[in-house]
Every structure is written in structure tokens, then in C-alpha cells.
Amino acid sequence: MTNGHLDVIQRASRLFDRVVVAIARNGSKQPLFTTAERRALIEQSTDSLDNVSVDIFEGLLVEYVERQSGHAVIRGLRALSDFEYEFQMALMNRKLNEKVETLFMMPRASYSFLSSHLVKEIATLGGDVSAFVTPGVREALTERLGQAGAN
Numbered sequence: 623m624t625n626g627h628l629d630v631i632q633r634a635s636r637l638f639d640r641v642v643v644a645i646a647r648n649g650s651k652q653p654l655f656t657t658a659e660r661r662a663l664i665e666q667s668t669d670s671l672d673n674v675s676v677d678i679f680e681g682l683l684v685e686y687v688e689r690q691s692g693h694a695v696i697r698g699l700r701a702l703s704d705f706e707y708e709f710q711m712a713l714m715n716r717k718l719n720e721k722v723e724t725l726f727m728m729p730r731a732s733y734s735f736l737s738s739h740l741v742k743e744i745a746t747l748g749g750d751v752s753a754f755v756t757p758g759v760r761e762a763l764t765e766r767l768g769q770a771g772a773n
Contacts, residue, residue: 623664623759624741626733630698633727635671642690643668643676644683654742654766666758684719694723700734 635641643664647657655663661676668674679686687695695715697708712724728734736754745751745763752760 623660623667623756624733624736624738624754625756626698626700626729626736627738628667628756629729629733630696630727631668631674632671634696635674638694639673641671641674641696642692643674644686645676645678646683647678647680655762659762663759663762667756682718684715684722687722688719692722694725696725696727699726699728700736 631641631643645657645660645664653660657678661678664676668676677690683695687693695712697712699705699708708726712726715722715724729736741751741754742763744754745767751763755763
């Protein structure tokens with residue numbers, strides 16, 4: 623969870639009555655934190671947003687959205703490089719369920735270069751990530767990576 627993610631969530635929370643940050647269980651990825659740990663970090667980062675909740679799901683996102691009585695998926699776009707994949711995903715989701723819309727939101731320009739992969743790499747190499755993540759995420763990175771993320 624980067625400050626770019628948080629920026630998109632905060633702005634979405636002003637546009638919608640209810641925002642669910644949905645974490646997909648994906649066995650093919652090897653994230654640094656477990657699904658439960660990621661949920662706790664996101665909950666901690668969004669605890670001041672009364673209309674935001676965090677949930678974990680398996681299966682197709684559009685089916686999850688429909689089960690939640692939702693109508694839209696918010697996806698963050700940082701740069702043109704994100705667009706092709708996200709556009710393809712949005713079209714596929716529309717084909718799977720036309721009742722669920724995909725909306726794209728760009729983070730503030732100051733976060734447009736951020737990615738969780740880069741933040742993890744910086745922390746692993748001992749760099750200071752405090753400008754890129756919330757204090758809770760920084761602490762979790764430091765704890766997980768040892769002194770590498772402590773600078």
C-alpha cells in the first residue's frame with residue numbers, strides 16, 4: 623500500500639457512499655505480506671475514512687462486486703504504461719458482467735511514479751521509504767526486511 627493507493631482511495635471515498643478495498647487471493651503471486659497482513663495494513667492506513675472497508679475475495683472481481691451489491695470498480699492509473707493492461711482488464715470485466723463499470727483514477731502527480739514493487743525494492747536496499755508509504759506500512763516493511771528498511 624503506497625501513498626498513491628491511499629490517494630486514490632481517499633478521493634474515491636469522496637465520490638462514493640461506500641468504498642470497499644478488495645484484496646484478491648492470488649496463489650500465483652508471491653507478495654511480501656500475507657493477505658491478512660495486507661488487509662491489516664490497509665485498514666490501518668484508511669481508518670480515518672468512515673465509508674471505506676477492506677475485504678478479501680477469491681474468484682472473479684466482477685462476481686465479487688455483484689455479491690457486494692456494488693456497481694463500479696475503481697482502478698488507479700499511474701502512467702501510460704498501466705493503461706494497456708488496465709484497459710484490457712476493463713473490457714474483459716465488461717464482457718463478463720455489463721452491470722459493473724470500471725472507472726480509472728489517476729493519483730496526484732507527485733505519486734504517479736510510485737509502485738509497490740519500487741517501494742519494496744528501495745526498502746530491501748536500505749533506502750528510506752517514508753515519503754512513499756504510511757508510517758504503519760513503513761514499520762511493517764522495516765520489521766519484515768530487518769534493518770534494510772530502517773533508514
